[in-house]
Amino acid sequence: MxxxxxxxxxxxxxxxxxxxxxxxxxxxxxxxxxxxxELIANDKPLVVSFRGEISFPVFAGTYEESDFGGDPGLNVDFKDQAIQCLIRTGGIEDCYYEPEEILAEAESGTVAGAPIEAGWIVWPPIPYSFDTVNDDVFRAPSPPDANHWLGTDDTTRDxxxxxxxxxxxxxxxxxxxxxxxxxxxxxxxxxxxxxxxxxxxxxxxxxxxxxxxxxxxxxxxxxxxxxxxxxxxxxxxxxxxxxxxxxxxxxxxxxxxxxxxxxxxxxxxxxxxxxxxxxxxxxxxxxxxxxxxxxxxxxxxxxxxxxxxxxxxxxxxxxxxxxxxxxxxxxxxxxxxxxxxxxxxxxxxxxxxxxxxxxxxxxxxxxxx
Incomplete structure (x- = not known):
């Protein structure tokens, strides 16, 4: 022109x-x-690798826990530590009972001496959407901190x-x-x-x-x-x-x-x-x-x-x-x-x-x- x-x-x-x-x-x-x-602030990961398969939850609809080796019929909450354990360990069932211990042990690439097919999660810079309620916040509204850069409102939303x-x-x-x-x-x-x-x-x-x-x-x-x-x-x-x-x-x-x-x-x-x-x-x-x-x-x-x-x-x-x-x-x-x-x-x-x-x-x- x-x-x-x-x-x-x-x-x-x-x-x-x-x-x-x-x-x-x-x-x-x-x-x-x-x-x-949605790519900057979201409670869904940008990219998830599970058993060698790449998925993009931020662009997709809902997932079931069975998609990551969990129980069928339940929608995935990616903030749940048990779900993160399933993804990172390739779907070990014990993640529902001892997610913290298994995640710590999975850092070495094995769980109970057996090798695992480790997965990974890439989160947005702000792992909260506009309507995400953070149940880990004990005071609402809460002041700015490392997790919430501008604090939370009276319903613990970022x-x-x-x-x-x-x-x-x-x-x-x-x-x-x-x-x-x-x-x-x-x-x-x-x-x-x-x-x-x-x-x-x-x-x-x-x-x-x-x-x-x-x-x-x-x-x-x-x-x-x-x-x-x-x-x-x-x-x-x-x-x-x-x-x-x-x-x-x-x-x-x-x-x-x-x-x-x-x-x-x-x-x-x-x-x-x-x-x-x-x-x-x-x-x-x-x-x-x-x-x-x-x-x-x-x-x-x-x-x-x-x-x-x-x-x-x-x-x-x-x-x-x-x-x-x-x-x-x-x-x-x-x-x-x-x-x-x-x-x-x-x-x-x-x-x-x-x-x-x-x-x-x-x-x-x-x-x-």
Missing amino acids: TLNPLQKRRIAAFRSNRRAFWSLWIFLTLFVLSLFA VLARVIYGVRTSLLFAIATVGISSVIGIAAGAIQGYFGGWTDLLFQRFIEIWGGTPFLYVIIIAAAIFTMNFWLLVGLMSLFSWTALVGVVRAEFLRARNFEYVRAARALGVSDRVIMFRHILPNAMVATVTLMPFLITSSISGLATLDYLGFGLPSNYPSLGELTLQAKENLHASWLGFTAFFTFAILLSLLVFVFEGVRDAFDPRKVLA
């Missing part, structure tokens, strides 16, 4: 903004890592694992919400501004009525009627956030519809759709991009607020808002409050810095200067 001179100038302008440039790389790194959260999965959920939610809202808002603003007249007037009255609808009440009613899920919440948020873009897009189209190049295109018989989205919309993108960071950050904050109030995603979803609620309810557990604060502060700051650079790159007064 060949870039035109204007696109090259915009990229150069963005790269010259060091804060935005490095914020983008940091944000992309965090986002990509969160997309592979905080760092929940943050990693929660960041992914929040970012995907924000991207989906802003994507849908942008399509609706830009199309509505373009139609209003381009055609004007009664179309503009009727649209404006509708937006005024729609904008006065109490969003939180609608969410509460929907949560009482339906079982809330990710896409339902995305749809509800998009229904009330698209209006934020209408005003700026409408103003740009109202200003540009009487420009000479638009009149010339009409005289040449170019369709209204082509004029709107090929000729006028690119000039309206500066104002649109300026609002993007506010939409994304408000989507992340809105999801956290709904989860905090109990009207957001179901409890089986990893949630930064739920972590904030736990911090409020466990004031003595300072690590929960610090984790919630720094997670939001870092994430939202990176997004704002990135979009500040994008806004400046699209600003013709700075790009063409």
Whole structure:
């Protein structure tokens, strides 16, 4: 793909903004890592070798203990020391009775003088998923230690694992919400501004009525009627956030519809759709991009607020808002409050810095200067 001179100038302008440039790389790194959260934080091993056969439990469904020489009909808990003993010793039945002693003896490659077909397990860096309850923790919430780098919450779940999965959920939610809202808002603003007249007037009255609808009440009613899920919440948020873009897009189209190049295109018989989205919309993108960071950050904050109030995603979803609620309810557990604060502060700051650079790159007064 060949870039035109204007696109090259915009990229150069963005790269010259060091804060935005490095914020983008940091944000992309965090986002990509969160997309592979199952490989970073999981209570299932990445790779298991048993009797010479390699398996990947992190990608597979459930295993039975009989798959590793144990009792049939029981699902495998890879955290169970007896299961780890079965895997490492090739399926010795005594692992159910004396797993610690057998594992210690298996280090030499034999058990009771007989050679064993030793297996091995490769765990993720964080051997806990977002919903893993650690029964070995005697105090909940527990402070950070070697096993739980950011401590545990009040149900002994690993905080760092929940943050990693929660960041992914929040970012995907924000991207989906802003994507849908942008399509609706830009199309509505373009139609209003381009055609004007009664179309503009009727649209404006509708937006005024729609904008006065109490969003939180609608969410509460929907949560009482339906079982809330990710896409339902995305749809509800998009229904009330698209209006934020209408005003700026409408103003740009109202200003540009009487420009000479638009009149010339009409005289040449170019369709209204082509004029709107090929000729006028690119000039309206500066104002649109300026609002993007506010939409994304408000989507992340809105999801956290709904989860905090109990009207957001179901409890089986990893949630930064739920972590904030736990911090409020466990004031003595300072690590929960610090984790919630720094997670939001870092994430939202990176997004704002990135979009500040994008806004400046699209600003013709700075790009063409």
